[in-house]
Amino acid sequence: MAGRPFILLEANYRQLKEYAPNVAVLPWGATEAHNYHLPHGTDVIEASAVAERGAAIAYDAGGKPLVLPAIPFGNNAQQLDQAATIHLSTTTAFAILLDVARSLKSQGIDRLVILNAHGGNDFKPLVRDIQTQTGVLLVVANFNQMCPKELDAIFDEPGDHAGEMETSLLLHLCPQWVELAQAGPGKRVPFAINGLSQPGVWTPRPWNAVHPDTGCGDPSCATADKGKQYLDAVAAALGSVLVALSRAKKGELPYL
Numbered sequence: 001m002a003g004r005p006f007i008l009l010e011a012n013y014r015q016l017k018e019y020a021p022n023v024a025v026l027p028w029g030a031t032e033a034h035n036y037h038l039p040h041g042t043d044v045i046e047a048s049a050v051a052e053r054g055a056a057i058a059y060d061a062g063g064k065p066l067v068l069p070a071i072p073f074g075n076n077a078q079q080l081d082q083a084a085t086i087h088l089s090t091t092t093a094f095a096i097l098l099d100v101a102r103s104l105k106s107q108g109i110d111r112l113v114i115l116n117a118h119g120g121n122d123f124k125p126l127v128r129d130i131q132t133q134t135g136v137l138l139v140v141a142n143f144n145q146m147c148p149k150e151l152d153a154i155f156d157e158p159g160d161h162a163g164e165m166e167t168s169l170l171l172h173l174c175p176q177w178v179e180l181a182q183a184g185p186g187k188r189v190p191f192a193i194n195g196l197s198q199p200g201v202w203t204p205r206p207w208n209a210v211h212p213d214t215g216c217g218d219p220s221c222a223t224a225d226k227g228k229q230y231l232d233a234v235a236a237a238l239g240s241v242l243v244a245l246s247r248a249k250k251g252e253l254p255y256l
Contacts, residue, residue: 008067009069025055025068026051027051029045030073049173057235061239066109074121090122111137111248111255159215168223169227183220186219187213
C-alpha cells in the first residue's frame, strides 16, 4: 500500500511530482522531561499528530499540504539539568528554519506553517527575518492556543506542561507510554522576588527549582476521550488554515 502523498516521510518521488504540494507543514517539538509519567518526546508526538491529522483534513478538502519530518529539539536552556534534555539555541533554530524555507522556495512551495508544540519555542522574531529574506509566507500555529473555547470546555485545568491536556492527548495517541500512576502533582513553587509574576513582567523559570517534578499542572483528571476531543478540534482548525493557504492567490493579504 502506497504511503500518503501529503506525508513526506511516506511519499515517493512519483507521488510528489503528480501531487505537487504547495503548502508545507513543519512540526516542531522538543525533547525534555514531562513530569514522571509522560515520555521525553511528548511535544514531538503532539506536533506530528496534529500536523498529520490537520493535513489529512485539508487533503480531503482539496488542499495540497505536505507534512515535513518533525524537528525533535527546541529551546530548553532552562532544563539542561534534566537527564537527556536537548537544547537548540535561537541561532540554531533560525538556521534550520531558514534552510527549510529556502529549500521549499526553490521547489515552488512558498507557504510554510510551523506547527509548534513546545512553549519554550518563540518563532516570531525568526519568522519576521526569514520571511523578509526568502519571500516565503510563514505562519506559526501553536497548537495549545488554537482552540481556547474547546480547551476550557474539555479540561478542568489544562495545565502548562504535562498537565491534564497533554496527558489526555498522550493517553489517546500512545497510552502504552503513559504511566499516570507515577505522575507528580505538577505544582509550581512561586518566585520569592516580589513583582516578577505580575502581568507584563517576565523572566525564565529555573525549571527544576520552580517545578520539582518537572510538570506544571495536575494530570490526575486526564482521560483518552478528552485527548481525542481536543485533538479533533485542533486538527480541524489547522485543516481549515491549510486549505485556505493552499487556495490563496498572490496578492491576497498577507500573501504578497
